[in-house]
Amino acid sequence: MEKFRNTVTRTGTRSVKWDLRESIFQNKDVLPMWVADMDFPSTDAVKDAIVERAQHNIYGYTITDQPVKGAIQQWVKKRHQWDIDEKWLLFSPGVVTSLHMAVQALSNENDHILIQTPVYPPFYGAVEKHGRKIVKNSLQLKDGRYEIDFEDFEQKVTDDQVTLFILCSPHNPLGRVWTEDELHKMADLCLKHNVTIISDEIHGDLTYPEHTHIPMASFSDEIREQVITCMAPSKTFNLAGLQASYLIVPNEKKRKSIEKQFSSQGLGMLNTFGIVAMEAAYLHGEEWLDQLIQVLDENKKYVQEKIHEHTDQIKVLDAEGTYLLWLDCRQMGLSSSELKQFFVSNAKVGLNDGLSFGREGDGFMRMNIACPNEIVVEGVNRIIQALNG
Ligand SMILES: Cc1ncc(COP(=O)(O)O)c(C=O)c1O
Structure with a gap:
């Protein structure tokens, strides 16, 4: 499971999630937990097959x-x-x-x-x-x-x-x-x-x-x-x-x-x-996927438990699938623009605005938890501190 624990730097790899923080959030310091890709390396089988193919160079x-x-x-x-x-x-x-x-x-x-x-x-x-x-x-x-x-x-x-x-x-x-x-x-x-x-x-x-x-x-x-x-x-x-x-x-x-x-x-x-x-x-890749799902499940439970423990202003809905968590932030009592502002400027966490999924998403945010646990911990801490601080 070690391969899912280490944080690999993605900044500078033309990553939409990491390298577009400034243009998307107007804040290059946000911890990006938005666009739906993962901060984990894929299974080695993929790398080996690509390297082998690249050796041919045609x-x-x-x-x-x-x-x-x-x-x-x-x-x-x-x-x-x-x-x-x-x-x-x-x-x-x-x-x-x-x-x-x-x-x-x-x-x-x-x-x-x-x-x-x-x-x-x-x-x-x-x-x-x-x-x-x-x-x-x-x-x-x-x-x-x-x-x-x-x-x-x-x-x-x-x-x-x-x-x-x-x-x-x-x-x-x-x-x-x-x-x-x-x-x-x-x-x-x-x-x-x-x-x-x-x-x-x-x-x-x-x-x-x-x-x-x-x-x-x-x-x-x-x-x-x-x-x-x-x-x-x-x-x-x-x-x-x-x-x-x-x-x-x-x-x-x-x-x-x-x-x-x-x-x-x-x-x-x-x-x-x-x-x-x-x-x-x-x-x-089957074994890798089974391990990934365990890691995502741990991340999901961590976010749910920590948020539940520290605040009743955000409710984390239970995802049955996907590595995307839907956060019900309506108890925060903020307008859509204030809510976005809170996450970007106060918490410094880059999430997807619920409203971008349709008007029913107003008051909600989407969080991507497909990242090593230390990023999840950091993201949750930032949110709790901003709420309580
Ligand atoms: C439901 C759904 N469909 C399609 C896509 C994107 O698919 P693709 O990158 O293959 O166009 C996403 C990505 O987040 C998605 O969530």
Whole structure:
């Protein structure tokens, strides 16, 4: 576990999280616990595979061949008990790119698209930048846990203008790992009303011990025809800068449309190192991932306990998955701009502003705990001192 304990300097490595502190927070001294990547080195298997590939020193156009497809197939089967056919796979530099492509391929201008808010900000862009309209199914906070308002969900998917639903599973920023029952209900309603589901499962490998991620498309042959699943090793193994992800699209017609969309934007190939890293991580990274989850679980519990012990002005919601904690700061009684100001100027901790995930996020902040424990301790201390000082 030592590899998850040491703090590795990232400043000066062109890191968005560390090197953009001044421009994002106007304060270069904030402890960055915002953008969703990790301060941990990836599994050595990734480094070894990249170094070996780099020794060749020729970086021509590279194919996503059978071995990498096989690595994905065995990973999805082993970690998520879902048997996928290699021919269902499409590749994409990133999941956000996949959302944009799928929306354009599978809906028309002015169509309505359902999202569950508050949610990862690019969901809004993937809809609105293409002249589609957002329809919201706001998630409801009840006794410290977010739930789906199914009555509202059903009403929204019944509307003929709603053609697509973009699901965030597990959910960023709320950390919910949707249960079998919740997923089944959503899938059945979408099937009944012929709404196609784009399921963003980028955080699917990152669930805490008591929770299990279920790929939406794995329920039945009928449901899988309705679902576009977006997955990647990037959150799981800290490979976001390598830009390699994939879509699983069992329905041939939908797959062809998405493929055509990618090709019409000139997006036909992945980065050589991205392919190599994805294959190595999926083939050899399982033990590393199991250790990572233990470390994240310890960090999560530490933040929850310390904050609970020292203040009742902030409540840390229990994340069931993801390394992102959703902090309910409404008891602090601050306006949105005062809240942001408090974290940046008083506490000197760089978090994501809850409002950036939608208006339901007002009064909340998102904290990234994918860092060595000493950074988590420092971040929590800074917040407690600023609150009490
Ligand atoms: C739900 C969700 N989807 C997509 C992404 C980004 O994916 P990519 O870097 O592959 O575009 C993130 C990153 O935080 C995310 O949380």
